[in-house]
Structures are given as C-alpha cells and as structure tokens.
Amino acid sequence: MSTTSIFVKNTGTKEKILKASTALFSELGYKGASVRKIAAQVGIRESALYNHFKNKEEIFLEVAKGIFSSPFSIDSSQIKELAERGKPFIQKFTMQYKMLTFDKNNEKMFRLLMIELLQNKELREQFMSEFHEKNIKVLSEGFFIMMQNSLIRSHDPMMLSYEFLSTLFYMRLQVTLLRFDSLSADSLSTQFEKHVDFFWESIKM
Amino acid sequence: MSTTSIFVKNTGTKEKILKASTALFSELGYKGASVRKIAAQVGIRESALYNHFKNKEEIFLEVAKGIFSSPFSIDSSQIKELAERGKPFIQKFTMQYKMLTFDKNNEKMFRLLMIELLQNKELREQFMSEFHEKNIKVLSEGFFIMMQNSLIRSHDPMMLSYEFLSTLFYMRLQVTLLRFDSLSADSLSTQFEKHVDFFWESIKM
DNA sequence: GTCTATAGAACGATAGAC
DNA sequence: GTCTATCGTTCTATAGAC
Numbered sequence: 001m002s003t004t005s006i007f008v009k010n011t012g013t014k015e016k017i018l019k020a021s022t023a024l025f026s027e028l029g030y031k032g033a034s035v036r037k038i039a040a041q042v043g044i045r046e047s048a049l050y051n052h053f054k055n056k057e058e059i060f061l062e063v064a065k066g067i068f069s070s071p072f073s074i075d076s077s078q079i080k081e082l083a084e085r086g087k088p089f090i091q092k093f094t095m096q097y098k099m100l101t102f103d104k105n106n107e108k109m110f111r112l113l114m115i116e117l118l119q120n121k122e123l124r125e126q127f128m129s130e131f132h133e134k135n136i137k138v139l140s141e142g143f144f145i146m147m148q149n150s151l152i153r154s155h156d157p158m159m160l161s162y163e164f165l166s167t168l169f170y171m172r173l174q175v176t177l178l179r180f181d182s183l184s185a186d187s188l189s190t191q192f193e194k195h196v197d198f199f200w201e202s203i204k205m
Numbered sequence: 206m207s208t209t210s211i212f213v214k215n216t217g218t219k220e221k222i223l224k225a226s227t228a229l230f231s232e233l234g235y236k237g238a239s240v241r242k243i244a245a246q247v248g249i250r251e252s253a254l255y256n257h258f259k260n261k262e263e264i265f266l267e268v269a270k271g272i273f274s275s276p277f278s279i280d281s282s283q284i285k286e287l288a289e290r291g292k293p294f295i296q297k298f299t300m301q302y303k304m305l306t307f308d309k310n311n312e313k314m315f316r317l318l319m320i321e322l323l324q325n326k327e328l329r330e331q332f333m334s335e336f337h338e339k340n341i342k343v344l345s346e347g348f349f350i351m352m353q354n355s356l357i358r359s360h361d362p363m364m365l366s367y368e369f370l371s372t373l374f375y376m377r378l379q380v381t382l383l384r385f386d387s388l389s390a391d392s393l394s395t396q397f398e399k400h401v402d403f404f405w406e407s408i409k410m
Numbered sequence: 411g412t413c414t415a416t417a418g419a420a421c422g423a424t425a426g427a428c
Numbered sequence: 429g430t431c432t433a434t435c436g437t438t439c440t441a442t443a444g445a446c
Binding site: 028029031032111114115117118127128159160162163165166167169170171174177180181191194199201202203 | 237320329333360365368375385386399400406407408
C-alpha cells in the first residue's frame with residue numbers, strides 16, 4: 001500500500017541513514033562508525049550519503065540531537081502537586097528515570113553519550129546541563145516544597161537532590177553496561193524501588 | 206650527572222613511551238592516540254616504537270594495567286576495627302576514594318577507563334569487578350559489622366553499599382569531567398564529607 | 411539520487427641501512 | 429636502538445556518468 005501523498009519523493013533514505021548511524025555510533029563511537037560502515041548498513045555507496053548530508057560530522061550532530069530530547073514530563077504545577085504529597089514525587093521521578101533507562105532507543109542514546117562524553121566538549125556541557133543540573137533543579141524544587149510542608153527533615157535541597165540523583169545515574173550506567181553485553185539487568189530493575197524506599201525513610205519526618 | 210650503574214643500557218625510552226601513551230590514550234582514546242602521535246610526543250620515529258612493543262595493542266595493555274592498580278589500603282582486620290566504631294569506617298573509605306579522585310595519575314586512568322568503557326569488553330568486566338563488586342564487598346563487610354554491633358539500623362548490607370558507593374562514583378565522574386575542561390571542582394571537594402554525614406545520619410541507630 | 415572511480419590523507423606496521 | 433623509506437589498508441570526500 002503506497003500513501004496517496006503528493007510528496008512521494010523517494011524511499012526515505014535520509015531516515016535510513018540516521019537509523020543506521022544511530023546504531024553504529026552508539027556501538028562503535030564516532031571514529032569507529034566509518035562512513036563506509038554506515039553506507040553499507042543502509043545498502044548504498046558512501047558517495048550517495050553525501051546527497052543527504054554535507055559530511056560525517058553533520059550526520060553525527062543530527063543523531064546527537066536525540067540524546068537530550070527526552071525531557072521529563074513533569075511540569076511545574078505537577079511538581080508542586082506531587083511534592084505536597086511527599087513520597088509520590090520521588091516515586092514518579094524515579095519511575096520516569098527507570099523508563100528511560102530501559103527504553104531501547106534511549107538506551108542507544110545514553111550509550112552514545114557515555115562513549116563520546118570525554119571526546120566531545122559540547123556533549124560534556126550538555127550532559128552537565130541537561131542530565132545533571134536540570135534534574136537537580138526539578139528535584140530541589142520538590143524537596144523544598146516537602147520541607148515547607150514539614151514532610152521531610154530540614155536539609156539543603158540541592159544536597160538531597162544530588163544524593164538522590166547519583167544513585168539513579170549509577171544504576172542507569174550499570175544497566176547500560178550489562179545490556180551492552182547482552183547480560184540480564186533484572187536484578188537492577190527492583191533496585192530503583194528499593195532506592196526510593198530507602199531514601200524516603202532517610203529523609204521523612 | 207650520569208649514574209654509575211653498570212646497567213646503563215639507554216635513556217629509558219620504554220618508560221617515556223608509556224608515559225606519553227598514558228597521556229594520549231587518556232585524552233584521545235585508543236583510536237585517537239595514533240602510533241604517530243605517540244612517537245612524536247616521545248621524540249622518536251614510529252618504527253622505533255616497535256623495538257619496545259610488539260604493536261599498539263601491547264602498549265595499550267601495558268598502560269591499561271595501571272587502571273585497576275590502586276586498591277584501597279583497607280585490609281580485613283582494618284575493616285573490622287573501623288567498622289566497630291561506625292562512622293570512621295565510611296569516613297576512611299570516602300577519604301581514600303576522594304584521594305584517588307583528585308590524584309593526577311589516577312585521574313588519567315579513570316578518564317581512560319571511562320573513554321574505553323563501552324569500546325572494550327575486558328575493561329567493562331574489570332570495571333564491574335574491580336570498581337563495583339570489590340568496593341561493594343568491602344562496604345558490605347563494614348555495614349554488616351555495624352549491624353551486629355547495633356550501630357546502624359537493620360538493612361541489606363549490599364543495598365546500603367550500593368547507595369553509598371553510587372554517590373561517590375557520580376562525584377568522581379563529575380570531578381573528572383570538570384577538570385578535563387580545566388574547570389574548578391572545588392565545590393565538589395566538600396561534597397564528599399557532606400555525603401558521609403548525610404548517609405551516616407540516615408543509617409545510624 | 412545512485413553509481414564507479416579516484417583523490418589525498420592518516421593509519422599500523424615492516425625492511426634494511428647505520 | 430634509531431633512522432629513512434615504503435607498503436598495504438582504511439579513511440573522508442569529490443567528480444562525473446547514468
């Protein structure tokens with residue numbers, strides 16, 4: 001069944017290239033994923049790639065856009081609402097973090113991020129702002145509200161956020177490493193909930 | 206001034222190669238640190254490298270040996286002694302972890318580890334056993350003793366260790382990233398102590 | 411938009427003179 | 429043990445025919 005769209009153009013080679021590139025970059029890194037390998041996986045010649053992208057760097061940048069494109073779907077009003085109930089706030093946050101951790105596409109992106117983290121300054125800066133500071137900010141807001149409502153003991157919200165987030169990150173890294181070698185990450189799956197329980201017991205009034 | 210040793214041999218080129226390789230591998234990764242660049246930094250020709258090492262891989266393996274060669278200087282008897290006093294155990298552990306984090310040579314090794322973590326299966330396995338499981342084991346022993354002595358509340362020692370270690374790792378990663386871009390990691394320096402304090406308050410009886 | 415053909419550079423590694 | 433010279437491979441990228 002072909003679409004009846006007027007814009008038929010061709011077989012969407014550009015999308016194929018991006019998909020193949022994502023897979024290869026996230027397995028072999030920028031240097032390891034050669035233009036040859038990408039073209040071969042798409043099923044075309046190297047030269048044909050250059051009809052769709054200016055150069056290899058441009059392909060990478062297009063792929064890399066996807067790394068930080070999965071923001072948490074917690075807006076300001078929801079933060080307040082959840083944080084006023086205490087534990088549900090960190091439960092919701094953790095559930096979303098866990099979902100990203102085990103999502104196939106996000107897993108690829110996280111792998112790519114970790115591979116290129118020390119090779120690409122821009123990626124490093126985005127990691128700091130999007131992966132770290134952004135999450136610290138959301139969590140801090142929540143903890144601050146909990147303190148105002150006397151749900152948790154008095155602490156520096158940033159410090160609490162750091163403590164809470166670091167374990168989530170470490171679990172995500174471990175899941176990524178295990179699954180990269182096709183090992184089971186089942187035992188880590190329940191650890192997300194254990195983390196929430198332990199942390200909540202540590203801070204609650 | 207030349208040494209009077211009978212074994213003069215030469216100018217220790219092998220050591221120079223290893224030093225230059227360490228610097229380059231930990232900045233550019235395995236692929237990025239070419240044999241040419243290594244030779245250039247040492248001040249010899251590529252071909253001369255092969256008088257000291259069979260190939261590039263052999264140089265890398267020699268360098269990589271250093272990654273996991275800084276074991277914690279806490280032996281079994283010391284674990285018991287410190288853990289029976291409670292907080293001093295995690296203080297000592299954290300101080301050693303912090304020392305490694307800020308040590309120039311260990312910083313290079315950690316950088317190399319993170320760069321190649323997803324590209325090198327053997328490194329990944331060593332990371333899991335030497336960086337993760339080994340630390341979890343030492344910490345678990347300590348927490349178990351604390352529980353026996355009713356110094357801390359009852360919990361799964363492994364879970365406690367995981368919670369405690371993950372934050373240390375995250376701080377180390379952040380320090381490494383900041384310093385790689387010549388940024389200050391001063392604000393993170395005090396965070397190690399804050400982590401110990403917060404964690405101890407969370408678990409103590 | 412795809413192909414063949416090829417350029418030009420960088421790569422790891424070796425042979426052989428000194 | 430170091431050098432020069434060179435090999436064969438792989439890389440990104442371009443020119444031009446179809």
